[in-house]
Amino acid sequence: MTTNMTTKTALIGHPVSHSKSPLIHGHWIAKHGLNATYEAIDLPCEDLEEGVQTLIREGYKGFNITVPHKVDIMSLCDQIDDLARIVGAVNTVTIENGKLSGTNTDVYGFTQNIRETAPDFDFTKGPALVLGAGGAARAIIQGLIAQGVPEIRLSNRTKEKALELLENASTPEKIKLLNWDARSEKSTQQDLNLLVNTTSLGMTGKTPLEIDLTHLPPAAHVNDIVYAPLMTDLLTKAKANGNPIITGIGMLLHQARPGFKLWHGIMPEVTEDLREKVLS
Numbered sequence: 295m296t297t298n299m300t301t302k303t304a305l306i307g308h309p310v311s312h313s314k315s316p317l318i319h320g321h322w323i324a325k326h327g328l329n330a331t332y333e334a335i336d337l338p339c340e341d342l343e344e345g346v347q348t349l350i351r352e353g354y355k356g357f358n359i360t361v362p363h364k365v366d367i368m369s370l371c372d373q374i375d376d377l378a379r380i381v382g383a384v385n386t387v388t389i390e391n392g393k394l395s396g397t398n399t400d401v402y403g404f405t406q407n408i409r410e411t412a413p414d415f416d417f418t419k420g421p422a423l424v425l426g427a428g429g430a431a432r433a434i435i436q437g438l439i440a441q442g443v444p445e446i447r448l449s450n451r452t453k454e455k456a457l458e459l460l461e462n463a464s465t466p467e468k469i470k471l472l473n474w475d476a477r478s479e480k481s482t483q484q485d486l487n488l489l490v491n492t493t494s495l496g497m498t499g500k501t502p503l504e505i506d507l508t509h510l511p512p513a514a515h516v517n518d519i520v521y522a523p524l525m526t527d528l529l530t531k532a533k534a535n536g537n538p539i540i541t542g543i544g545m546l547l548h549q550a551r552p553g554f555k556l557w558h559g560i561m562p563e564v565t566e567d568l569r570e571k572v573l574s
C-alpha cells in the first residue's frame with residue numbers, strides 16, 4: 295500500500311531565524327523528490343516541553359535542536375545514545391511511536407569535515423590545541439579522542455568551564471588544561487598537529503581571535519568552526535604562514551546528514567551547489 299503522508303521534520307531553538315538548517319534540509323528534500331517538510335520553530339525555554347508534545351501529536355518524524363535547548367531536551371528524551379551522553383548534548387531527535395530518541399551529530403560533522411577537506415590528515419600524529427570549552431568544544435574533543443589524537447591541549451578564557459569539561463570527558467588523561475594566555479606560547483604550539491578554534495571569536499560582529507602563530511609548525515592543520523566569514527582572521531593568518539587550513543562550513547553541512555538519514559533513509563551528499571547556496 296502506498297501512502298501520501300508527508301514526512302514532517304523541524305528545527306527547534308530560540309532564536310532560529312538565522313539558521314541555515316531549513317535551507318540545507320530543504321535542498322536535500324527537493325533533490326531527492328521527497329514528500330517532506332523541514333521548518334524552523336522558535337520555542338522559548340518555557341515552551342520547550344509543550345512544543346515537543348505538539349510535534350509528537352502532529353506526527354513529526356524528528357527534529358534538530360539548537361541553542362539553547364541542546365541540554366534541556368535530554369530530559370525529555372526516552373532514549374539517548376552513548377555519543378550524545380558523552381558530549382552532554384542532543385542535537386537530533388527521531389520520533390517513533392511517540393517516543394523520542396536523541397543523538398548528537400556534531401562529532402560526525404567535525405570529523406567528516408576534516409576527512410573531506412584533508413583526506414591525508416593523520417589525527418594520531420601529534421597533539422591538538424583546542425581553543426574554547428563550550429558545547430562545540432565538547433563534541434570536537436570527543437571527535438578527536440575517537441580519532442586517536444594522543445594529546446589535547448585545551449585553552450579557554452574561563453578556567454572553571456574547562457575544568458567542568460575535563461570532569462565529564464571520557465578520557466580526561468588525554469586532556470591538558472592551559473591558561474588562555476598560553477595559546478600563543480612556544481611550548482603550546484611547537485609540536486602541534488592540529489589547532490581548532492571552537493570559540494565564537496572571529497565571527498562576524500564579534501571580536502577577532504587574537505593568536506600568534508609564530509611557533510606553529512608549518513605542517514600543522516588549522517580548523518576554525520566559525521563559517522561567517524568563511525575566511526576568519528585565524529585562517530587567513532594560518533594560510534599566510536603556509537599551514538593547511540580547514541574552514542567551518544563543512545562541519546555545519548556534514549552534521550546535518552545523519553539526521554536526514556535517520557528521518558528519510560537516505561544519506562544525502564554535501565555538494566558544491568549546496569555549499570554555495572549556504573554561503574551566499
Ligand code: ATR
Pocket residue numbers: 425426427428429430431450451452455492493494495501
Ligand atoms: P558553543 O556551544 O557554540 O560552544 P558556548 O557554549 O557559549 O558556545 O561557548 C563559547 C566559547 O567561546 C567558550 O569557550 C567561551 O569562553 P568562556 O568559557 O570563557 O566563556 C568562548 N568565548 C566567547 N567569547 C570569548 C572572548 N571574548 N574571549 C575568549 N573566549 C571567548
